Amino acid sequence: MTVEGTAQRKTTRGGSKRTTAKKASPARNKATRPAEQDELVQLLTPEGKRVEHPDYAIDLSPEELRGLYRDMVLTRKFDAEATTLQRQGELGLWASLLGQEAAQIGSGRALRDDDYVFPTYREHGVAWCRGVDPTNLLGMFRGVNHGGWDPNSNNFHLYTIVIGSQTLHATGYAMGVQKDGADSAVIAYFGDGASSQGDVAESFTFSAVYNAPVVFFCQNNQWAISEPTDRQTRVPLYQRARGFGFPGVRVDGNDVLACLAVTRAALERARTGEGPMLVEAFTYRMGAHTTSDDPTKYRADEETRAWEAKDPILRLRRYLEAEGLVDDAYLAAVEEESEALGKRVRDAVRAMPDPDTMAIFENVYADGHALVDEERAQFAAYQASFADADAAAEEN
Amino acid sequence: MAVHEKITIAKAINASLRASMEADPKVLVMGEDVGKLGGVFRVTDGLQKDFGEDRVIDTPLAESGIVGTAIGLALRGYRPVVEIQFDGFVFPAYDQIVTQLAKMHARALGKVKVPVVIRIPYAGGIGAVEHHSESPEALFAHVAGLKCVTPSNASDAYWMLQQAIAGDDPVIYFEPKRRYHDKSRLDTEAIPDPLHTARIARSGSDLTLAAYGPMVKVCQDVANVAAEEGKSIEVVDLRSLSPIDFDTVQASVERTGRLVLVHEAPVFLGVGAEIAARITERCFYHLEAPVLRVGGFHAPYPPSRLEDEYLPGLDRVLDAVDRALAY
Numbered sequence: 123m124t125v126e127g128t129a130q131r132k133t134t135r136g137g138s139k140r141t142t143a144k145k146a147s148p149a150r151n152k153a154t155r156p157a158e159q160d161e162l163v164q165l166l167t168p169e170g171k172r173v174e175h176p177d178y179a180i181d182l183s184p185e186e187l188r189g190l191y192r193d194m195v196l197t198r199k200f201d202a203e204a205t206t207l208q209r210q211g212e213l214g215l216w217a218s219l220l221g222q223e224a225a226q227i228g229s230g231r232a233l234r235d236d237d238y239v240f241p242t243y244r245e246h247g248v249a250w251c252r253g254v255d256p257t258n259l260l261g262m263f264r265g266v267n268h269g270g271w272d273p274n275s276n277n278f279h280l281y282t283i284v285i286g287s288q289t290l291h292a293t294g295y296a297m298g299v300q301k302d303g304a305d306s307a308v309i310a311y312f313g314d315g316a317s318s319q320g321d322v323a324e325s326f327t328f329s330a331v332y333n334a335p336v337v338f339f340c341q342n343n344q345w346a347i348s349e350p351t352d353r354q355t356r357v358p359l360y361q362r363a364r365g366f367g368f369p370g371v372r373v374d375g376n377d378v379l380a381c382l383a384v385t386r387a388a389l390e391r392a393r394t395g396e397g398p399m400l401v402e403a404f405t406y407r408m409g410a411h412t413t414s415d416d417p418t419k420y421r422a423d424e425e426t427r428a429w430e431a432k433d434p435i436l437r438l439r440r441y442l443e444a445e446g447l448v449d450d451a452y453l454a455a456v457e458e459e460s461e462a463l464g465k466r467v468r469d470a471v472r473a474m475p476d477p478d479t480m481a482i483f484e485n486v487y488a489d490g491h492a493l494v495d496e497e498r499a500q501f502a503a504y505q506a507s508f509a510d511a512d513a514a515a516e517e518n
Numbered sequence: 519m520a521v522h523e524k525i526t527i528a529k530a531i532n533a534s535l536r537a538s539m540e541a542d543p544k545v546l547v548m549g550e551d552v553g554k555l556g557g558v559f560r561v562t563d564g565l566q567k568d569f570g571e572d573r574v575i576d577t578p579l580a581e582s583g584i585v586g587t588a589i590g591l592a593l594r595g596y597r598p599v600v601e602i603q604f605d606g607f608v609f610p611a612y613d614q615i616v617t618q619l620a621k622m623h624a625r626a627l628g629k630v631k632v633p634v635v636i637r638i639p640y641a642g643g644i645g646a647v648e649h650h651s652e653s654p655e656a657l658f659a660h661v662a663g664l665k666c667v668t669p670s671n672a673s674d675a676y677w678m679l680q681q682a683i684a685g686d687d688p689v690i691y692f693e694p695k696r697r698y699h700d701k702s703r704l705d706t707e708a709i710p711d712p713l714h715t716a717r718i719a720r721s722g723s724d725l726t727l728a729a730y731g732p733m734v735k736v737c738q739d740v741a742n743v744a745a746e747e748g749k750s751i752e753v754v755d756l757r758s759l760s761p762i763d764f765d766t767v768q769a770s771v772e773r774t775g776r777l778v779l780v781h782e783a784p785v786f787l788g789v790g791a792e793i794a795a796r797i798t799e800r801c802f803y804h805l806e807a808p809v810l811r812v813g814g815f816h817a818p819y820p821p822s823r824l825e826d827e828y829l830p831g832l833d834r835v836l837d838a839v840d841r842a843l844a845y
Contacts, residue, residue, distance in 0.1 A: 240590075267627060268621075268624070268625040269625045269626055269627070270627070271629075272626070272629040273593075273626060273629060273630055274629065274630065279593070280622075280625055280626055282618075284613065284617045284618070287586065287613070287614060287617065287618050289586075290582065290583055290585075290586025290587050290589070290590060290614065291586060291587075291589050291590040291593060291618070292590060293583075293586070293587050293590055294586060294587030294588060294589055294590020294591040294592075294593070294594070295590035295591070295593050295594045296590070297587060297590065297591055297594075298590065298591045298593075298594025298595065298596050299594065301572060301596070302594070320580075320582060320610075321582055321583070321586060321613075321614070324578070324580040324582055324583030324586065325583065325586070325587075327578050327580060327583065328577070328578060328580070328583050328587050331578060484624075484627075484628070485623055485624045485626075485627055485628040486623075486624050486662050486663055487623065487663065487665070487687045488623050488628070488631050488633075488685075488686035488687050489685050489686050489687050491665070491687075491760070491761050492714065492761035492762075492763070492764075493760070493761045493762070494662070494761075
């Protein structure tokens with residue numbers, strides 16, 4: 123792109139935000155279509171103050187509110203533990219969710235048991251909500267498997283590493299739900315980087331034309347490794363939905379209450395036959411893309427510090443404390459629980475055995491394959507030849 | 519109506535889809551123009567009328583989307599049979615096929631199955647424009663997790679497709695489009711061979727010709743001509759390209775001592791190269807001549823006015839037969 127082109131692009135982008143939204147709003151039918159705001163849907167400010175939103179209300183019991191806090195604290199602890207385990211050489215890689223706890227816990231807690239989740243590789247908080255044992259998430263990062271859980275046990279599909287591919291699987295799954303006449307919903311997670319993938323665009327098209335019960339939950343964490351969101355799009359991502367014929371909404375991704383409320387509404391729409399919806403959770407990747415990444419090369423400390431002030435856990439804690447919904451004993455208990463979780467994860471990872479060599483040949487096919495059988499037998503014989511040699515050496 | 523004395527491959531595939539859909543309500547047909555039109559080759563003709571739009575699904579024109587959503591449907595318990603309109607159009611879906619479809623069962627340690635069948639009309643000889651005549655089978659057979667099959671006659675077309683649909687693995691089912699209207703016998707009450715077995719299409723004693731899909735007929739014609747010259751040619755119809763039934767090829771070569779492999783796809787790194795290597799290893803002391811290959815060139819599929827020269831025909835295969843017999 124030329125310099126002029128870049129300049130023009132920026133101007134258009136900055137200018138289009140409000141005008142498009144204003145044009146759209148008189149025509150929108152609030153009863154059936156959630157609002158498309160150019161402002162964030164927010165129910166809890168960074169200072170921990172509850173605010174109301176005309177389209178998205180939420181009324182949670184003190185226990186539920188405390189539960190969200192506990193979920194986020196434990197998820198953050200697990201994530202930090204995994205990062206440490208990578209630094210210690212116990213994991214080959216880790217993709218941290220630091221900063222995205224509210225987006226994941228809020229959306230994850232909006233789901234019903236019969237709903238189905240198609241995650242990226244960073245949805246550790248959603249996995250937590252689904253009841254997937256956190257230690258199971260670590261196998262692929264340790265290199266002992268490519269996905270260590272049964273997707274159908276918790277309706278939580280395996281992590282997908284190829285960016286955006288899972289949005290089509292979610293759409294197809296949702297088409298199946300629809301054919302079954304079930305009232306479950308499906309949620310596809312993806313990121314700002316994935317929004318450029320053709321598969322994401324195709325999943326929007328398919329879900330729209332078939333009116334599939336799927337929610338597209340985009341965590342816009344501002345960075346696709348080193349590329350900022352303006353390298354992916356010149357319109358706010360949630361606005362893309364309109365061109366495909368379904369609503370999009372931008373939610374404060376660091377506000378667990380707003381993420382919960384908006385995702386609930388989107389899932390409810392899907393369940394009641396109103397089709398797909400795009401939720402853009404506006405958040406921030408506080409850590410590196412993965413443990414192999416070095417964000418100091420491409421982004422400024424000031425930016426990260428500004429987002430620190432919007433921390434998802436801190437704001438809920440402020441609210442809970444101000445409302446007198448938690449006391450020191452509760453906070454200490456959560457702290458203690460998180461320490462215990464950390465220890466359990468550490469112990470589990472260190473004890474995680476390498477798979478048997480012959481696992482290379484397992485599950486390549488469901489019904490078997492002659493070539494796999496032949497190569498397995500040849501390789502087993504080759505391996506056994508060393509055992510024979512070792513035994514002979516011992517005898518001598 | 520168990521026996522059709524003469525039925526086209528296209529109609530046999532249609533009957534096969536119909537039988538699969540009747541047998542299992544989870545079987546779906548999806549692809550571009552497969553509904554009202556019945557597909558550009560009319561292979562799915564009438565299916566939507568009989569099974570409804572919910573099971574015979576016209577899709578948006580997006581191959582990755584077709585295969586990606588088919589994977590999702592399979593994860594939900596369906597058995598989608600996907601049509602890719604032409605061989606050269608499969609590549610937008612190649613990512614979903616290779617990174618997702620092929621690997622998902624292994625990734626899930628066997629906990630999920632993705633029984634998706636992808637039908638691809640393939641190969642040339644129909645005078646088409648670019649991207650409508652290609653033979654990309656090696657690109658799929660190379661990928662662990664996929665199975666690849668290709669029938670050469672109506673009976674195999676009928677049975678192999680039902681077997682592919684009934685299995686729990688993803689299968690790429692290559693349809694020899696220039697043979698769609700060739701007629702042969704089909705007995706719908708016969709007991710079919712297992713899916714991944716080769717077939718001796720013609721017995722002979724001097725040389726083995728191994729081929730598949732559209733080239734089986736060429737090889738049978740070659741055998742007829744060679745017979746007039748007093749040469750006895752055995753023709754093996756491979757039928758399955760992943761896995762390959764090496765045992766049947768090996769047994770044939772042990773009888774004949776000579777092997778010529780024939781396919782439309784480029785010779786370089788093609789299915790024939792793999793068979794040549796394996797058979798050389800297995801039959802080293804039986805071989806009277808090097809294993810030869812006849813196939814496409816390392817060039818894009820040519821404009822249709824040149825395809826008769828490009829495609830391995832009677833003369834080019836006979837030339838290879840003569841060269842092998844000259845040893």
